[in-house]
Amino acid sequence: MSKSSSRASRMNIPVAELLRRPGSQRELSIQAEFEDLATSDAAVRGPVDLQLHLESVVGGLQVSGSATTGWRGSCRRCLEPIEQMVQQDLREMFGSAPTDDETYPIHDGEVDLAPMVRDCLVLALPIAPLCSEDCAGPAPDAYPMNQPEATGEDRLKDPRWAALDALRTGQ
Ligand SMILES: [Zn+2]
Structure with a gap:
């Protein structure tokens, strides 16, 4: 060692x-x-x-x-x-x-x-x-969170999530 x-x-x-x-x-x-x-x-x-x-x-x-x-x-x-x-x-x-x-x-x-x-x-x-x-x-009341977990639409805009979507769709 x-x-x-x-x-x-x-x-x-x-x-x-x-x-x-x-x-x-x-x-x-x-x-x-x-x-x-x-x-x-x-x-x-x-x-x-x-x-x-x-x-x-x-x-x-x-x-x-x-x-x-x-x-x-x-x-x-x-x-x-x-x-x-x-x-x-x-x-x-x-x-x-x-x-x-x-x-x-x-x-x-x-x-x-x-x-x-x-x-x-x-x-x-x-x-x-x-x-x-x-x-x-930062300010949940003023800016309601745009939840990437909740909407597949948002996730698809990010190529990193697109790969994940492909995996999930395949299940
Ligand atoms: Zn935080």
């Missing part, structure tokens, strides 16, 4: 030794900063804690574990700031000669974990967060 810290946009980990002996494994505990990691609704805030398990497998390296960090955003109804934690499980493959988009590259006996962490956390950040489930908005 090694512990290190990184602020760089790259997180290069040497894995040549692991790759030489298929089946060998390594636990990795790393903390890294991703200051520019954000979606339109939320931004990563504070360090990202990575608890990773590296395993040399046929065709490359499998990396599994979890990423934990804080995020900051605004409530979609009252616009008040929100700060919460998020934890995301991950399981990814690294290969020397990736032939698909799902496999991250191994270069010169090293893997760069940063792109994997970014991809993982962008998916984990909340879409249209709420400060609480029953948030009534």
Whole structure:
């Protein structure tokens, strides 16, 4: 178990030794900063804690574990700031000669974990967060809430909800 810290946009980990002996494994505990990691609704805030398990497998390296960090955003109804934690499980493959988009590259006996962490956390950040489930908005009397849950019409205008609608319609 090694512990290190990184602020760089790259997180290069040497894995040549692991790759030489298929089946060998390594636990990795790393903390890294991703200051520019954000979606339109939320931004990563504070360090990202990575608890990773590296395993040399046929065709490359499998990396599994979890990423934990804080995020900051605004409530979609009252616009008040929100700060919460998020934890995301991950399981990814690294290969020397990736032939698909799902496999991250191994270069010169090293893997760069940063792109994997970014991809993982962008998916984990909340879409249209709420400060609480029953948030009534900034002035519920003056501006009756336009409830996206109540009307499918409104939801369809947002492409992110459209995908959800497609799922629900399929049920
Ligand atoms: Zn709110």
